[in-house]
Amino acid sequence: xxxxxxxxxxxxxxxxxxxxxxxxxxxxxxxxxxxxxxxxxxxxxxxxxxxxxxxxxxxxxxxxxxxxxxxxxxxxxxxxxxxxxxxxxxxxxxxxxxxxxxxxxxxxxxxx
Amino acid sequence: xxxxxxxxxxxxxxxxxxxxxxxxxxxxxxxxxxxxxxxxxxxxxxxxxxxxxxxxxxxxxxxxxxxxxxxxxxxxxxxxxxxxxxxxxxxxxxxxxxxxxxxxxxxxxxxxxxxxxxxxxxxxxxxxxxxxxxxxxxxxxxxxxxxxxxxxxxxxxxxxxxxxxxxxxxxxxxxxxxxxxxxxxxxxxxxxxxxxxxxxxxxxxxxxxxxxxxxxxxxxxxxxxxxxxxxxxxxxxxxxxxxxxxxxxxxxxxxxxxxxxxxxxxxxxxxxxxxxxxxxxxxxxxxxxxxxxxxxxxxxxxxxxxxxxxxxxxxxxxxxxxxxxxxxxxxxxxxxxxxxxxxxxxxxxxxxxxxxxxxxxxxxxxxxxxxxxxxxxxxxxxxxxxxxxxxxxxxxxxxxxxxxxxxxxxxxxxxxxxxxxxxxxxxxxxxxxxxxxxxxxxxxxxxxxxxxxxxxxxxxxxxxxxxxxxxxxxxxxxxxxxxxxxxxxxxxxxxxxxxxxxxxxxxxxxxxxxxxxxxxxxxxxxxxxxxxxxxxxxxxxxxxxxxxxxxxxxxxxxxxxxxxxxxxxxxxxxxxxxxxxxxxxxxxxxxxxxxxxxxxxxxxxxxxxxxxxxxxxxxxxxxxxxxxxxxxxxxxxxxxxxxxxxxxxxxxxxxxxxxxxxxxxxxxxxxxxxxxxxxxxxxxxxxxxxxxxxxxxxxxxxxxxxxxxxxxxxxxxxxxxxxxxxxxxxxxxxxxxxxxxxxxxxxxxxxxxxxxxxxxxxxx
Numbered sequence: 001x002x003x004x005x006x007x008x009x010x011x012x013x014x015x016x017x018x019x020x021x022x023x024x025x026x027x028x029x030x031x032x033x034x035x036x037x038x039x040x041x042x043x044x045x046x047x048x049x050x051x052x053x054x055x056x057x058x059x060x061x062x063x064x065x066x067x068x069x070x071x072x073x074x075x076x077x078x079x080x081x082x083x084x085x086x087x088x089x090x091x092x093x094x095x096x097x098x099x100x101x102x103x104x105x106x107x108x109x110x111x112x
Numbered sequence: 113x114x115x116x117x118x119x120x121x122x123x124x125x126x127x128x129x130x131x132x133x134x135x136x137x138x139x140x141x142x143x144x145x146x147x148x149x150x151x152x153x154x155x156x157x158x159x160x161x162x163x164x165x166x167x168x169x170x171x172x173x174x175x176x177x178x179x180x181x182x183x184x185x186x187x188x189x190x191x192x193x194x195x196x197x198x199x200x201x202x203x204x205x206x207x208x209x210x211x212x213x214x215x216x217x218x219x220x221x222x223x224x225x226x227x228x229x230x231x232x233x234x235x236x237x238x239x240x241x242x243x244x245x246x247x248x249x250x251x252x253x254x255x256x257x258x259x260x261x262x263x264x265x266x267x268x269x270x271x272x273x274x275x276x277x278x279x280x281x282x283x284x285x286x287x288x289x290x291x292x293x294x295x296x297x298x299x300x301x302x303x304x305x306x307x308x309x310x311x312x313x314x315x316x317x318x319x320x321x322x323x324x325x326x327x328x329x330x331x332x333x334x335x336x337x338x339x340x341x342x343x344x345x346x347x348x349x350x351x352x353x354x355x356x357x358x359x360x361x362x363x364x365x366x367x368x369x370x371x372x373x374x375x376x377x378x379x380x381x382x383x384x385x386x387x388x389x390x391x392x393x394x395x396x397x398x399x400x401x402x403x404x405x406x407x408x409x410x411x412x413x414x415x416x417x418x419x420x421x422x423x424x425x426x427x428x429x430x431x432x433x434x435x436x437x438x439x440x441x442x443x444x445x446x447x448x449x450x451x452x453x454x455x456x457x458x459x460x461x462x463x464x465x466x467x468x469x470x471x472x473x474x475x476x477x478x479x480x481x482x483x484x485x486x487x488x489x490x491x492x493x494x495x496x497x498x499x500x501x502x503x504x505x506x507x508x509x510x511x512x513x514x515x516x517x518x519x520x521x522x523x524x525x526x527x528x529x530x531x532x533x534x535x536x537x538x539x540x541x542x543x544x545x546x547x548x549x550x551x552x553x554x555x556x557x558x559x560x561x562x563x564x565x566x567x568x569x570x571x572x573x574x575x576x577x578x579x580x581x582x583x584x585x586x587x588x589x590x591x592x593x594x595x596x597x598x599x600x601x602x603x604x605x606x607x608x609x610x611x612x613x614x615x616x617x618x619x620x621x622x623x624x625x626x627x628x629x630x631x632x633x634x635x636x637x638x639x640x641x642x643x644x645x646x647x648x649x650x651x652x653x654x655x656x657x658x659x660x661x662x663x664x665x666x667x668x669x670x671x672x673x674x675x676x677x678x679x680x681x682x683x684x685x686x687x688x689x690x691x692x693x694x695x696x697x698x699x700x701x702x703x704x705x706x707x708x709x710x711x712x713x714x715x716x717x718x719x720x721x722x723x724x725x726x727x728x729x730x731x732x733x734x735x736x737x738x739x740x741x742x743x744x745x746x747x748x749x750x751x752x753x754x755x756x757x758x759x760x761x762x763x764x765x766x767x768x769x770x771x772x773x774x775x776x777x778x779x780x781x782x783x784x785x786x787x788x789x790x791x792x793x794x795x796x797x798x799x800x801x802x803x804x805x806x807x808x809x810x811x812x813x814x815x816x817x818x819x820x821x822x823x824x825x826x827x828x829x830x831x832x833x834x835x836x837x838x839x840x841x842x843x844x845x846x847x848x849x850x851x852x853x854x855x856x857x858x859x860x861x862x863x864x865x866x867x868x869x870x871x872x873x874x875x876x
Contacts, residue, residue, distance in 0.1 A: 015353065052356040054356040086332075
């Protein structure tokens, strides 16, 4: 069976929380629960004393069904649709892995 | 010439789903934002709002939405919304003693009190106030003039420290109404349009556009351009997300922007990195500027700003690679050195050949600013005199312009700080009547809010229209009117009233108003009808009629409100290199709209206004350098005004989902500084200086410099006691900001460079 997932571009995810709230709306989740949550890596300054490690990593939770109903209706998952940085993509793991390889850095793929 | 495009293949403005749900397309306009016009699809079933999603067919937002629009349903249905007009006895100001009244009683009371005031004390006693950014600010100045007949429009932001100083620098020195980073916002194909060129570099200066979406700029368009290869230089005391992706981050000491900008100019001129052809053909005063920047050698600037000299040189060499572009933000305004910072930065992009070229700094055309060019007296022969004309107020200057005459050359409001002096002293006269549009002054914007609260309480009668109860309404109002959200009203969105290219869209009423709420515009038209029943003035019969007349004033916008509603969103395109084509000047000749017809590196306007015609540096007045006495007790520096995704200034504080993401007023402290004071993550601390103190939760982060703390602004706690004004004076950082410490011409103040100390709240 073909598996689907989310490709996140961690170079450009700006930590805007839109995925979190778009998902909450879609899944009608109560306060304290999230279908996707933005985690923060860093910030810390690298040893060259110039550059920074600072990235946001949205992680789908067990409440995520990759917006099965939306996708069936030909739409994108709500998080992908609303992502301000257009840093999320939905697709088969195969196609996402190819895109991740093409990107070559600062990317992650999640299966909820 | 400018052109308005509609996408003729877009979906209809309303579609019906199989289950009877209607899906309306519309544009947003705060709830919690500037008038950006992000595209929305609003799902409505049986008159109820089901959900809000982003409209993929909006050419700018492209389906994306920020968390403030994503929580719009929570906002629309929020139990705290004001739904009916209410009144309260004047002696009950500050008490939760509201009584529901009818619209008729509310409007009659406002008109009676207005007429009594004018009859007994003259029109000068009338004032009309507004906050920032939202749709009502588009009509604020005009309604003060045309409905209330007063020149005393009030926007009480100390030194008018938001957009107006930058606009003054743009208009006076470059001859353009507004200058913004070129993000190809006017072309239907956006970045694919062959006329557009991706900037080599963007200099982001004192701005966090991803969060603030400032004044018509969709912040994440910067990320789009980064993906296309644009590189960043960031000047900011904080390491914001953009700074971590920048080629060079200039982490300057707060408030030293003027020195840094002059240092960049020094490098560009000393190293001969400027565009000789452009300077010779189009600039005025280059030799004088070159002479001036010799006073700011890089090593001296590095010492003033605490930025590494090599970083200053590296940044200047990048910026000089035309086309490069500038995105300068509020930090430029919130500094008494504001005009010089703006002048220096714009000059930097002018002499390096990036002004009004593809991928450079886009120069706007007139009209100048939302509402600013209006101020329209009733034309003679158009029936009975109204507004300013009725009261002989045409040409009369607002309060404070005698003290700061330069104000009259850029904005027709009172001088903000002078307004407080007038309220406190009743000199030259007492203000007795105030109508306030969506403005929570006591939580946001005004420095020294306790003084402003007491001063506003001296006004005999105050009416406020807003969406939610606020500390300001609770503190000072006698009448409160329920305002409508963009779901419930007619309106339009444009990029700086079409002086810049970009969005031209419709705000379409898609839901019945909750309770008895009404649009600000509708309230103004109704007051106008009651005050001038025989008026034959065109454009005042209905909101659509008024919007049509506004659109008609924009250059080459051949569209009505009905057209906008049919297409929902269009784009307005303006040409590049307008100075070569005679499109910037009223006389139609090539050149720039300045007295010399050139970009004035040496500003004849500033000279005529009594300021130095060349940019210079002013050390922040309360810094450790200027005031070692203060630094002994208050060794740290506090900056304010940093933006969050979860709020627009003081708005959205009652939205639970947003409070879940960012629950408390927060002070960012460097871990080393926190360790010095025994402060741990999440603990409550006081931030205090000689003017006041505020209580916030500590967040330890290396994105602020050691010795600098950054406080959230615009906080109040809707869940707290209304009669304690929602704890606003515990959490409003503006208590640490001084009154009337403005620049020489009356602009800017120290919102971002005050001394402070911090200590744990449990030790106090």
